[in-house]
Amino acid sequence: MTDTLFQLLPGLLGPADLAVVRQGLSEADAAASTVSGLADRPVVGLARRSTRLTAPAAIEALLRERLLAVRPRLEALFDRPLGDLEPLQILRYGPGDYFVAHQDGNTPLIHDDTRHRRVSLSLLLSPPEDWTGGALLFHPGQQEAPGAAGDAVAFRAETTHEVTPLEAGQRLSVAAWFRTA
Incomplete structure (x- = not known):
């Protein structure tokens, strides 16, 4: 893998x-x-504010199929075997919604089930022209992930990242995690 914090999958x-x-x-x-x-x-409101959508089964299946299809590419990019996908989180961010800087898992200080996450993906469903704010930033350096609707960003689960507060509009995305093989 290159030295970048994330990989764009256009x-x-x-x-x-x-x-x-x-x-x-x-x-x-x-x-x-x-x-x-x-x-x-109550602490959830301090760390994250967004809405989770429950997709119809056919939509969930379509999204899982597309994400599973890139698993071999991700294994090569991140030089590690990957297991199955966790259940998807389909997220809607509205004005004022955010997710503070965090890691998705695979960190030594966390001993819950997220320790099995290896690669995270964020799949953008709405075009960036539909909102202001709501940037997906990676740390260190607050590097913003580019992308258009239909693009995904993949990164190691232990990479610190955040979604900045959305100022206007609506941002739809899918959060997904590949686990250990």
């Missing part, structure tokens, strides 16, 4: 897939997002 979803996914999510059930190990606790 065009993971094409325009037709994006239209199907966004249409399928237009009436999805929604609930407040949680943080691993902190579900239903």
